[in-house]
Amino acid sequence: MTEKVYLDSSLGFYGAGNIGYRWAVKVINAVSGRFVHVNTDCFFFLDLMDQHYYQNDFQGINTHFQTFQKILPRVEAVTVADFDQSYLLFKEYPNASPRLLLVGAIMKRLEIRKIVTTFSSGMEKFSFFERTNLMTVLNEMKLSRRVLEK
Amino acid sequence: MSPLLIDSNIPIIASEQIGEAWATVILNEVAKGNCPAFTSVLYCLEILESYWQQEKAFEGRVLYKNFKSLLDDQILPLTVEDFDLSESLFKRTPHLPPRDLIHSAVAIRHQMTDLFSIDGPTYTDIEEVRCVTLNELLRQLKLTGDYIDERN
Numbered sequence: 283m284t285e286k287v288y289l290d291s292s293l294g295f296y297g298a299g300n301i302g303y304r305w306a307v308k309v310i311n312a313v314s315g316r317f318v319h320v321n322t323d324c325f326f327f328l329d330l331m332d333q334h335y336y337q338n339d340f341q342g343i344n345t346h347f348q349t350f351q352k353i354l355p356r357v358e359a360v361t362v363a364d365f366d367q368s369y370l371l372f373k374e375y376p377n378a379s380p381r382l383l384l385v386g387a388i389m390k391r392l393e394i395r396k397i398v399t400t401f402s403s404g405m406e407k408f409s410f411f412e413r414t415n416l417m418t419v420l421n422e423m424k425l426s427r428r429v430l431e432k
Numbered sequence: 433m434s435p436l437l438i439d440s441n442i443p444i445i446a447s448e449q450i451g452e453a454w455a456t457v458i459l460n461e462v463a464k465g466n467c468p469a470f471t472s473v474l475y476c477l478e479i480l481e482s483y484w485q486q487e488k489a490f491e492g493r494v495l496y497k498n499f500k501s502l503l504d505d506q507i508l509p510l511t512v513e514d515f516d517l518s519e520s521l522f523k524r525t526p527h528l529p530p531r532d533l534i535h536s537a538v539a540i541r542h543q544m545t546d547l548f549s550i551d552g553p554t555y556t557d558i559e560e561v562r563c564v565t566l567n568e569l570l571r572q573l574k575l576t577g578d579y580i581d582e583r584n
Contacts (some may be wrong), residue, residue, distance in 0.1 A: 327515045328474070331530030340526050347519055359511040360473050362500065369493060376489055380480035 288389050288411070289322040289354070290399035291329035323358045323388045325381070326350070364388050375408060386411060433572050435468040436564065437508075437539045439549030440478035443499045449491075454566055458548070461573050463502045469548075471499065472508040472538045474531065514538050525557045536561050 327347060334342040367387035368380070375383065389397065389411050397411045446455035461467040476496055483492025500507060517537035518530070525533070532551065536558045539547055545561055552563035570576060 324510050324512045324515055325477075327512075328510075328530070328534065331518075331534075335530050343522065343526075343530065344519075347515075347522075351516070351519075357512040359509045361509040362473060362476070362505065362507040365473060365476055365496070365500075365507075369497075372489070372493060380477060380484050380489075380492070384477065 286321065286392065286394040286396070288385070288392070288394045288397045289326070290385065290397055291322070291326040292399050321356045321358055321388075321392055321394060322354060323360050323385070325360055325384070326354070326357065329381075358388060358392065360384070360388065364391060367391065378408070382408075433467065434546045435470060435544055436546050436548045436569075437535065437542075437544050438462070438469050438471045438475070438503075439535070439547065439551065440471070440475040440482070441550045442548060443495055443502075444479060444482060445550065447491075447495050454570075457575065458566075458569060458573075459502060461575070466573060467569075469503060470506045470508055470542070470544070471503055472535065473510050474534055474538070476500070476507060478531075508538055508542060510534070510538065514541055517541060521558060528554060528557060533558075 327350070330346050330350065331343050334340070334346065364384055364387045367390060368383040371383045371386045371390075372378070372380075378386075385397070386408065389395070395412050442455050443459065444450065445452050446459050458467065462469045476499070479496050479499065480489070480492045483489055483495065514534060514537045517540060518533040521533045521536055522528075522530070532554045535547065536555065539545065540560045546564045547555060547561055548569065549555070549563055552565065555561055555563045
């Protein structure tokens with residue numbers, strides 16, 4: 283499979299507990315090994331740190347940061363050009379969050395259509411990416427559900 | 433004078449909705465080229481998020497555009513190296529908000545020591561950076577008077 287995919291930060295903190303955490307890491311590992319290009323942006327870490335900080339989980343910041351730092355295959359810088367591109371998306375989707383529009387802008391820059399995310403609310407209305415869920419990714423990679431349980 | 437890294441709260445305070453004169457005066461000095469200044473894409477995101485959360489997304493976009501224009505596009509990107517450095521800062525100061533650690537990391541990586549923010553006390557725990565006070569900045573810009581009184 284040579285298609286590029288974008289990893290949303292929701293994979294990083296999905297579930298927030300130990301089970302969710304191991305599950306997300308396994309999926310990222312699996313995806314990273316199978317796709318030629320896997321990208322996220324450096325705000326992945328910001329989302330991760332914000333989430334843990336607001337839960338007063340300081341140890342979680344450190345643990346997750348170091349784990350994902352090691353396994354994420356390609357982390358894109360965010361530039362002002364991405365903000366300018368996100369403004370074009372804003373005109374089309376004025377109610378979408380700035381962060382989501384920025385993800386869309388970065389995906390456009392990287393010419394990525396597919397996003398792997400556990401975040402679902404309202405994403406289907408955006409034409410700039412095709413949301414795919416974890417099971418779909420695993421099916422496409424011909425990986426069984428058991429990869430999550432190893 | 434040393435270049436400043438300007439926090440998102442300064443343009444927000446200077447905006448029409450809050451409109452505090454001291455913040456406008458400082459940003460005018462930046463616009464006139466008297467005060468070398470930068471911001472970062474994270475501060476830009478904070479502007480947009482702040483207004484979006486108040487259901488004023490369009491106003492946020494306008495403020496971002498004006499702020500960007502005022503800084504003559506001196507908006508620093510955020511890279512994974514900034515996050516690597518912020519992680520080192522986190523180990524020393526785990527009580528600080530992650531975003532403030534990232535702002536500090538951006539400043540350090542671009543050889544800047546001075547930040548201008550209303551969140552001054554946050555940065556006192558990070559020895560590589562400091563938050564300049566309004567009084568100090570006004571003195572450096574040779575401005576005095578009402579602005580200091582208003583802020584203090």
